[in-house]
Amino acid sequence: MNSHVINVKTRGPILFGGVTAGEGLKKALAMSRSEIISEVRASGLKGRGGAGFPTGVKWNLAAAALGQRKFVVCNADEGEPGTFKDRVLLSDYADLVFEGMTIAGLAIGARQGIVYLRGEYRYLLAPLEANLARRREEGLLGSAILGRQGFDFDVEIRLGSGAYVCGEETALIESLEGHRGEPRNRPPFPVDTGYLGQPTIVNNVETLALAASVLAKGAEWFKAIGTDKSTGSKLFSVSGDCQSPGVYEFPMGITIAQLLKVVGGEEAKAVQVGGASGHCVPAKQFERTLAFEDIPTGGSIIVFGPGRDMLKVARNFMEFFVEESCGQCTPCRYGNVALLEGVEMIEKGRCSMTHLNELKALGETMQISSKCGLGQSSSNAFLSIVTHFENEILGRPVPA
Amino acid sequence: MIATEQQNLTAEIAELAGRHGRDRGALMPILQALQERHHQISEFAMQEVAALLDVHPVEVYSVVTFYAFLKAGKEGKFVIRLCRTISCDMREKDKVARQMENELGISFGQTTADGMFTLEWANCLGMCDQGPAMLVNDQVFTAVTFEKVHDVLEGCRRSFSVHPAPKGGH
Numbered sequence: 005m006n007s008h009v010i011n012v013k014t015r016g017p018i019l020f021g022g023v024t025a026g027e028g029l030k031k032a033l034a035m036s037r038s039e040i041i042s043e044v045r046a047s048g049l050k051g052r053g054g055a056g057f058p059t060g061v062k063w064n065l066a067a068a069a070l071g072q073r074k075f076v077v078c079n080a081d082e083g084e085p086g087t088f089k090d091r092v093l094l095s096d097y098a099d100l101v102f103e104g105m106t107i108a109g110l111a112i113g114a115r116q117g118i119v120y121l122r123g124e125y126r127y128l129l130a131p132l133e134a135n136l137a138r139r140r141e142e143g144l145l146g147s148a149i150l151g152r153q154g155f156d157f158d159v160e161i162r163l164g165s166g167a168y169v170c171g172e173e174t175a176l177i178e179s180l181e182g183h184r185g186e187p188r189n190r191p192p193f194p195v196d197t198g199y200l201g202q203p204t205i206v207n208n209v210e211t212l213a214l215a216a217s218v219l220a221k222g223a224e225w226f227k228a229i230g231t232d233k234s235t236g237s238k239l240f241s242v243s244g245d246c247q248s249p250g251v252y253e254f255p256m257g258i259t260i261a262q263l264l265k266v267v268g269g270e271e272a273k274a275v276q277v278g279g280a281s282g283h284c285v286p287a288k289q290f291e292r293t294l295a296f297e298d299i300p301t302g303g304s305i306i307v308f309g310p311g312r313d314m315l316k317v318a319r320n321f322m323e324f325f326v327e328e329s330c331g332q333c334t335p336c337r338y339g340n341v342a343l344l345e346g347v348e349m350i351e352k353g354r355c356s357m358t359h360l361n362e363l364k365a366l367g368e369t370m371q372i373s374s375k376c377g378l379g380q381s382s383s384n385a386f387l388s389i390v391t392h393f394e395n396e397i398l399g400r401p402v403p404a
Numbered sequence: 405m406i407a408t409e410q411q412n413l414t415a416e417i418a419e420l421a422g423r424h425g426r427d428r429g430a431l432m433p434i435l436q437a438l439q440e441r442h443h444q445i446s447e448f449a450m451q452e453v454a455a456l457l458d459v460h461p462v463e464v465y466s467v468v469t470f471y472a473f474l475k476a477g478k479e480g481k482f483v484i485r486l487c488r489t490i491s492c493d494m495r496e497k498d499k500v501a502r503q504m505e506n507e508l509g510i511s512f513g514q515t516t517a518d519g520m521f522t523l524e525w526a527n528c529l530g531m532c533d534q535g536p537a538m539l540v541n542d543q544v545f546t547a548v549t550f551e552k553v554h555d556v557l558e559g560c561r562r563s564f565s566v567h568p569a570p571k572g573g574h
């Protein structure tokens with residue numbers, strides 16, 4: 005009944021080719037816990053949810069933490085505007101994702117995994133449940149997995165209810181515990197004090213699928229792809245003004261210009277990298293690379309063609325954040341509203357240079373004083389657009 | 405609400421708590437199930453859930469009001485959520501929005517008088533490569549055009565009149 009199609013454009017070496025589900029888990033079962041974690045560390049794999057925290061380090065912290073129970077949480081909240089690659093993984097490569105969770109469970113000593121699936125993806129719930137049921141039948145989940153006595157692990161799917169901030173790992177945990185999705189102070193980090201106060205790893209869908217691939221093919225194979233500091237490949241969700249929007253797998257470190265060529269977006273005057281919370285990159289910087297050491301990204305690429313009004317873009321992003329701020333802390337709650345009002349003044353051609361500078365200072369204050377990543381990054385788009393497109397947005401004709 | 409309806413709801417909530425558990429972690433799944441079945445989480449329902457999970461009703465209320473997909477007020481049988489975020493915006497979601505308002509005779513944030521449709525904005529639905537995108541309850545529709553708006557609404561109306569309510573009741 006669902007009318008959507010899966011728009012996979014480039015099947016790269018790691019996720020979309022080569023690795024078959026089952027390989028990684030079998031190899032992991034023949035290894036000790038510390039060997040598994042060492043392999044993930046050696047691969048250099050970094051979190052694909054945006055922040056880029058080294059996955060092996062995270063697993064090691066959770067493995068070392070003391071707790072009665074431990075949890076593996078798969079972050080399938082995918083709310084960042086312009087991101088849809090996790091949907092594709094959950095639709096077509098769910099086995100790899102569940103396998104990654106199972107391996108993580110083995111590595112840190114967790115018996116329970118939870119997928120936090122955004123409410124907007126509820127149509128994926130039935131097929132995912134069916135997949136889990138099949139895995140239980142095949143002995144890939146449940147007790148004594150693949151005959152290994154004492155290794156029990158199962159996965160439960162929980163739904164979100166339409167809140168972007170719940171993708172933030174501590175807000176996600178609050179939501180799982182039946183609370184408003186308001187981020188907590190960090191530290192303590194979830195690896196110590198996570199779900200139900202127990203050691204918990206929260207990993208992105210793609211990270212977990214990649215971890216399964218690393219176990220299947222080995223750290224060396226993974227490291228041979230990408231750059232020194234950003235190993236492996238990455239899924240990019242490409243939308244906006246280009247000929248072939250969709251999901252692409254590219255090695256880390258590809259330049260924006262190279263990407264635009266493949267997707268048919270060479271005409272672009274700017275690209276938004278990392279979604280609403282990311283940065284707007286103007287054409288003169290298209291030789292920059294998509295990698296943790298240059299422009300880090302969760303994979304959202306929104307292409308703006310020559311005719312796009314960048315102020316409208318800034319307005320759309322600010323409206324998004326005004327709506328999605330949880331309201332817990334002042335810089336974010338008021339700051340986003342003030343920036344949106346600033347956009348409206350600019351639209352009316354009534355923003356002085358002095359006032360624009362005040363808005364920029366406010367944006368910078370939000371970056372350093374907000375409690376969580378939402379408020380720390382919500383001014384990025386505004387700041388990069390007013391900086392790179394100052395000539396376009398200032399001195400607009402006053403509307404009649 | 406008449407007494408038997410309240411009793412039914414109480415029984416239903418007890419059944420949900422039996423399935424999802426009586427600890428605080430069961431709150432979201434219970435509220436989500438109530439929302440799906442009743443198109444709202446009434447004040448009475450919130451009180452019942454609070455009593456069963458042993459939390460203050462205000463706690464339940466604060467959770468309900470936090471999440472966009474949970475509603476204290478009654479929603480339509482079909483909740484239409486049109487994406488307004490940037491990629492769909494660039495694919496002219498405004499035109500689809502106007503068409504939708506014209507077809508339903510309501511504005512965004514409203515419910516039709518017959519209780520059939522609620523029209524809402526949503527933020528990015530994860531279909532940005534195929535916009536404009538919208539959800540109708542749990543179903544996703546992409547590359548929405550004028551014709552598609554009409555067809556989808558007709559489809560909803562038909563699916564509801566397949567089993568007409570028995571005549572002669574109150």
Ligand SMILES: Cc1cc2nc3c(=O)[nH]c(=O)nc-3n(C[C@H](O)[C@H](O)[C@H](O)COP(=O)(O)O)c2cc1C
Pocket residue numbers: 050051052053054055056057079080081082083084168169170171172173174206207208209211212376377378
């Ligand atoms: C406002 C906000 C929203 C986020 N949304 C997501 C999300 O939808 N999916 C995700 O994997 N990470 C999201 N994150 C990042 C998570 O907090 C966390 O860093 C990530 O899940 C860790 O997984 P990784 O190390 O595998 O990347 C979000 C962060 C913030 C601040």
Ligand code: SF4
Pocket residue numbers: 169186187328329330331332333334336337374375376377378379380
């Ligand atoms: S920064 Fe924004 S979203 Fe994060 S805690 Fe503060 S108000 Fe909430």
Ligand code: FES
Pocket residue numbers: 085086087487488489490491492493527528529530531532535537
């Ligand atoms: S912007 Fe509409 S689905 Fe992502």
